Amino acid sequence: RKYAALLIGMRKRTRSVEVWTPSMEKKIRIDRERTRLVFGLRKASLEMKFRGRRRAVSIRTVCRGFDAYERVEYLGQGSYGKVYHVRDMLSKGEFAVKVFNKDHHSESVPQDALREIDVLKSVQHPNIIRLREVIADFTSKQVGIVMEKVDCDLLTVIESAGKPFTQSEVKTMMFQLLNGAAVLHRSGWIHCDIKPSNILWSRKEKLLKICDFGFAEPIVGGRGQCVEQHGTRWYRAPELLEQDEGHRFSGGPPIDMWAVGCVFAEILQREALFPGENTMEQRGIVRAFHKGFEERVRMLFGFTGRNTGCNTSNVTRIDEAGVHLLMGLLARNPKERCSAAKAWNHRWFEDRRRTVSQKSGELKISIRIL
Structure with missing residues (x-):
């Protein structure tokens, strides 16, 4: 312990955390950048060999308890x-x-x-x-x-709404959700579990925040690794549902964009768009939805849509630009699916972008087309 403390160069009387070696390895290597990033270590470059299978090294840290x-x-x-x-x-x-x-x-x-x-x-x-x-x-x-700490999640907002949201309210939520997703993807991460309960909403500030990155995966070469079981079934992209069970899928940002489209539709109708009870049923619902896809989306959410048996009085109607954006997010082919940056720059948000540009410094948004 004294040797480790001297090697790392930490102050005395600080807490320690034990890092164990994998059972099949004979040495431990603590990555300097990763350890400093997570725990705030001043110096964290340590490599020692061990004869035993489970030997511990005491690492001095500065994080509180x-x-x-x-x-x-x-x-x-x-x-x-x-x-x-x-x-x-x-x-x-x-x-x-x-x-x-x-x-x-x-x-x-x-x-x-x-x-x-x-x-x-x-x-x-x-x-x-x-x-x-x-x-x-x-x-x-x-x-x-x-x-x-943020007031509540988006699921609570949707469930507690006594009446449909206005198109302006939906636009405000989606504008911020796409903004956060675009920044996340540009930073090299895919969320893999975007859904209303993983989106927080500040009622006072009218500010939306993406949270819960337990399933997040890094983007390498424009793609990331996702497992079919990752994420909530109702928001899984078709390419995840169609793969062999348990196999890792080399996806990317389009996986998140499908989930964003599902959240968009859920805000509009205040209930999940694809509520499958199991994976097989989920596949069937998604396949059925894409038969006559454009006409179906317009009938469900467009101003000119006809009543298709659903209670349209509980659905927020959006103009043609909004319908076009929703169809781009819910495209079955991931190559045709709209990216977060392109969706943020969609003509449906023209008034929101103008408002943001006028409020200099209030929201520092820097988005480029991916």
Whole structure:
């Protein structure tokens, strides 16, 4: 422990976290950039050989513990952990903390925690949830991420709406969702689990934020790796539903854009567009929807649509430009599906882009066509 502390060069009286070697390896290598990025280490370049199969190295860190926050209430559960409303014991500020489930198969930091921290550290934008700090309980070997606290998720907003949203309200939500997705993709990540419960909404600021990056995958060569079981079934792209079960699929941003299209339709009709009970039924619903695709979308959501048996009084009607955007997001062929940046620059949002450009400095948006 003394040797490790001297080698890393950390201050005394700081907490320590144990990093275990894989059972089949004889040496441990702690990547300098990744470890510094996650835990804030000053120096983290360490490589040592071990004779035993499970030997630990003590790494001195500067992250605070769970006792730095007072737990106020339980908020819910995400992909890989529970979320709590907490209060900073020093500043008295209120935040949300996500406590990751302990990995019982390994004594190391869970990979989903590292993945989510990587995303939040590398992507900072008004439409992406903001990371405050990483905290750890070194006794129970749990890791938590402290984030800004937002009023509620989009699913709650949709379910609590007593009447259909106006076209202007839908446009405001979708403009920000596409903005966040475009920044995420440009930063080299795909979310893989975009859905209303993973989108937060601030009622006071009218600000939307994407959260829960437990399934996120890096984009390599324009594509990422997603598993069919990843993400919620109702929002899975057709290419994920059609692949062999359990196989990894080399997808990319179009996977997220299909989910964004599903969220768009759900905001319009206040219920899920493809609520399949299982994968087979989900495939059938999606295939049936794309028979007479353009006419079906216009009838469901366009101003000139005829009543097709659904209660149209509960559906938000959008103009032809909005219908064109929705069809671009729900294109069955991923190569024909609209990208986030192109969707953000769609003519349906012309008035929103004009408003943003007039409010200099209020929203710093820099989008380029991908």
